[in-house]
Ligand SMILES: Nc1ncnc2c1ncn2[C@@H]1O[C@H](COP(=O)(O)OP(=O)(O)OP(=O)(O)O)[C@@H](O)[C@H]1O
């Protein structure tokens with residue numbers, strides 16, 4: 001009897017050990033899968049730094065970042081990327097100025113005012129907008145926006161910073177709307193009820209209670225939009241004329257992203273290295289945006 | 305003097321009839337308690353009195369509620385003005401996630417008061433009336449969510465008082481609070497009835513006996529009995545009231 005019990009216990013322990021080993025193996029697999037992401041980020045970072053530094057060294061830090069001329073294929077090549085930096089910054093800022101108000105009010109409308117079918121339909125449209133590939137945005141921009149700008153503003157070429165700003169503004173709408181809606185939906189009903197019970201109108205309630213309560217989430221939405229806009233290449237390349245001018249609204253311009261994309265295929269030597277340096281600068285901007293985003297997300301988490 | 309009178313008030317949530325022809329007249333400057341088992345329509349009726357039920361899409365209402373001599377469902381009634389005069393305190397304390405000061409000033413600002421000195425005055429007076437001034441006067445700029453539950457509830461009462469209502473509707477205002485906070489709110493209610501009409505839903509019959517002047521007993525959407533609290537609890541007229549207050553069901 002006692003022996004049987006002992007045998008059983010031992011058997012049970014072995015079973016347990018087996019399960020434990022299997023558990024550990026599965027944990028290990030998950031860990032390795034997770035590490036793939038981390039490794040990718042690390043690899044890209046390290047590679048970009050290694051590949052990006054030499055050209056900056058050779059050209060000179062200030063000459064590279066603040067040089068106003070880019071003539072990579074000239075007999076005497078000049079590598080100044082200030083036009084690209086400013087174009088990316090202005091383009092993104094313009095898209096934000098245009099896209100954020102539209103996205104924000106849409107989010108308030110969808111989260112607080114629209115009901116039933118209306119909300120469903122519009123949210124589906126927003127999701128669809130998010131799913132459209134950027135080359136399609138570029139195509140529509142080329143065919144509609146560029147000629148439109150040429151006609152409306154009587155400029156020789158509609159492929160311009162303005163066209164890129166408008167396209168980017170539309171492209172960032174889905175992220176702004178969706179993240180803002182999530183934040184606004186999460187505002188406790190009790191806050192809104194309290195406001196209404198004090199005699200505030202629904203609109204007053206949304207803007208004085210719901211929006212302030214969701215402000216971190218809305219800020220995160222805006223930062224996400226910034227990230228999307230600054231990283232976009234295909235669509236802006238198709239509508240911005242892709243000429244390395246200093247940015248101005250009705251001029252053809254070139255962005256950081258498009259600078260890399262448009263020359264990489266045929267570049268070599270210092271020119272190619274300089275393109276890596278541009279990518280490094282872009283990467284730096286993206287990192288900055290990510291840090292900001294994390295900051296707002298953490299804040300949102302704490303408030304909720 | 306009655307300040308609120310409901311006549312044959314019936315209310316449906318979709319197909320579910322939650323209130324069955326309720327008629328009641330609530331005397332002003334007194335405390336009226338609503339009692340009854342869970343789901344009998346106390347909150348529903350309370351929320352009808354300042355039309356907070358309008359927020360529920362499926363609601364349908366028949367009958368009238370007269371406030372200050374006017375049917376509150378009349379299209380000419382400004383529902384925001386009605387809610388300013390008939391304030392509400394909720395079961396779960398729900399201060400806004402902003403400073404104590406801004407919580408109290410929210411209502412007055414909504415109604416157009418911008419003068420800083422005037423706002424300061426309203427904030428202090430409301431907090432004093434809600435018996436919480438001494439506890440918060442040194443931290444008016446701090447976030448209201450940092451207060452204890454009992455303090456938050458008194459803050460919510462102060463916030464409701466800041467728009468100078470005539471009536472204060474309270475839906476189980478002490479059910480989320482500890483006994484000490486509860487007795488503070490009860491004392492407060494008794495002070496406030498000098499100036500305001502208070503209607504309070506409570507599950508606690510001792511509480512109704514302790515502080516209310518009138519009691520209404522609801523059952524399955526029906527107003528079974530309404531009268532002076534003392535009388536209702538000592539000589540209930542309806543058998544169902546007697547069963548409920550003696551704890552035979554509910
Ligand atoms: N928003 C709503 N939509 C649909 N039905 C509702 C809604 N609110 C309440 N009801 C229903 O109406 C009836 C009365 O509910 P009510 O909340 O008024 O009861 P109560 O007396 O306040 O109960 P309790 O003591 O539990 O708070 C219940 O059957 C409830 O399910």
Ligand SMILES: [Mg+2]
Pocket residue numbers: 346347348475505
């Ligand atoms: Mg209730």
